[in-house]
Amino acid sequence: MDRIRDRLSDRDLTILRSVDDHQFLTTRQIELLHFASVAPDARGRVTRRALARLRGLRVLDTLDRRVGGARAGSRGFVYHVGVAGDRLLDHSQRRSGRLRYEPTTRFVDHRLAVADAHVALSVACRTDRLELIDSAVEPRSWRTYTGIGSARRTLKPDLFAETATGDDQVTAWFIEIDLGSEHLPTLLTKCREYEAYRQTGIEQDHHGAFPLVIWSMTHPNEAKATRRRHALAEAIAADRHLPGALFRIVTPSDLVSLIANGGTT
Structure with a gap:
């Protein structure tokens, strides 16, 4: 966990807390919240790269379903807090167990x-x-x-x-x-x-x-x-x-x- 924490920027940690607050966020929502300062022609690419890294570290994870269906690619991912992210947040009670099963479409x-x-x-x-x-x-x-x-x-x-x-x-x-x-x-x-x-x-x-x-x-x-x-x-x-x-x-x-x-x- 210390090695993962050392690899996270301030923006990474802000994204993690934002996803935790909302429980689920799409790629587009995260882009609007946290990547507005990036040049428009590079914003989508930078967002997807950052989220792919956080997903690889298990800081964030994604649901099986995608917004816009499979053709939406990585832009259609719906993110939630991953196993490592849950530990980094240091909740008094671990919450990752809530996603041992896929939540209903209506709820998401x-x-x-x-x-x-x-x-x-x-x-x-x-x-x-x-x-x-x-x-x-x-x-x-x-x-x-x-x-x-x-x-x-x-x-x-x-x-x-x-x-x-x-x-x-x-x-x-x-x-x-x-x-x-x-x-x-x-x-x-x-x-x-x-x-x-x-x-x-x-x-x-x-x-x-x-x-x-x-x-x-x-x-x-x-x-x-x-x-x-x-x-x-x-x-x-x-x-x-x-x-x-x-x-x-x-x-x-x-x-x-x-x-x-x-x-x-």
Whole structure:
């Protein structure tokens, strides 16, 4: 392990921590996060070479499936922390055992969609569309609190972000990624969980206000995606226990614009 550690650059270690945070990242996502300073005509090649070296050292490993299928080549790899990388991270509890079997496509797709949202915010920060003050993907985005009857409860946002725009207004966000696989009552139950947590006042004490909750919703069928967005908006409006001003519902492509505009659609 000492020999492997000595062969890693600061960027290698940053990539390792980034993959660990997101659980899965594609070649393209890693390129956007960590190789923006490389000349565009060499960026893809440099990224693939660096990842191949980390894979050879077992710092990173890849799933059997690829984004875009077998024809995508190494650009289609989905990376996760390898055996050596897990030891280098020095977790209090080893986590490499979670990949003794191939995770489901649905699970990986959701994790990669969360990563897409996080990467988009990071790129927007780098290009001065907004200032990303803080961010966390699950489980670091989770909030544990005491509910009714002293029950221990955990709110599980997919992504948390705190941003500032040109007028120095700081806004916090809870972001939920929906790929069209959950039933509407499940989404509405999650909205009620946010309201229950808001009622505790914990987040307001920390941020001065409760974060806005964004639902980034899509579906392989765009017509169904549109219907689902409208249906959730109507269900929130019809629920007298839910403050409609707390929620925003957007397409993935509109997520950054919404946040850059301070929540104004």
